[in-house]
Amino acid sequence: MYNVGDVVIYSSHGLCSIEDICEQTFNDITRTYYVLQPLNEPQLVIRTPIDNSKKHLRDIIKKEEALNILHSFTSPGVEWIEQNTHRSRFYLEIFKSGNRQKQANLLNTLLRKKIEYSASEKKFPNQEEKLLQSLQENIFSEFSLALNKSSDEIYDYVLTQLH
Numbered sequence: 001m002y003n004v005g006d007v008v009i010y011s012s013h014g015l016c017s018i019e020d021i022c023e024q025t026f027n028d029i030t031r032t033y034y035v036l037q038p039l040n041e042p043q044l045v046i047r048t049p050i051d052n053s054k055k056h057l058r059d060i061i062k063k064e065e066a067l068n069i070l071h072s073f074t075s076p077g078v079e080w081i082e083q084n085t086h087r088s089r090f091y092l093e094i095f096k097s098g099n100r101q102k103q104a105n106l107l108n109t110l111l112r113k114k115i116e117y118s119a120s121e122k123k124f125p126n127q128e129e130k131l132l133q134s135l136q137e138n139i140f141s142e143f144s145l146a147l148n149k150s151s152d153e154i155y156d157y158v159l160t161q162l163h
Contacts, residue, residue: 001050002034002057007145010046011056012096014138015039015145021050040137061100066146069104070154073161077108088127095131100139107135112162 002008002018010016013036020035024047034057036046048056061069078094081087094106110132117124124132140151140158147154 007039007060008036009058009060009098009138009142010036010038010048011098012134012138013038013041013044013046015060015141016046019045040141056098058098061142061146063146065100066143069101070143070157070161072101072104073108073158075108077105077110077112078102080109080113084125084127091128091131095135100142103135104139107132107139107158108162110135111158115162 002021004018004021006018008016008018016036016038018034019037021032022035023030023032025031032050033047034050036048038044038046078091081090091106094102097103110128113128114124114132136155137151140154143149143154144151
């Protein structure tokens with residue numbers, strides 16, 4: 001159980017502050033809800049039942065795990081799938097999985113591919129660019145909290161690991 005003021009990870013929205021815990025009734029069923037405010041989308045308010053069986057909420061990564069994952073950027077990430085539709089489906093599953101290491105491996109691949117595309121003066125695919133941006137925002141903002149560094153510092157460190 002979390003408390004008002006806690007910062008958690010919620011699904012693909014990334015870092016969220018718990019603004020309130022309240023009871024609400026829908027269809028004659030009263031449940032207790034967390035009221036979440038995504039830190040990168042201040043205009044959005046999310047309500048999720050405390051007893052949500054899908055468990056979209058999780059704690060912020062611990063410092064040691066964040067460091068281990070950052071070091072993994074020296075290794076290749078996930079396989080690059082040539083066919084767009086298979087690649088998009090597979091990568092989206094990883095994004096939605098909530099598994100930080102798998103997400104970091106995917107981010108690793110996307111960053112490497114973007115660099116490769118740029119070096120050969122090709123345009124990086126739009127869908128992968130959007131996924132790359134979402135992953136960077138979610139991973140780097142969470143890691144910046146865990147490691148007490150800015151997202152830009154995390155990004156710069158990751159880029160040094162790719163070469």
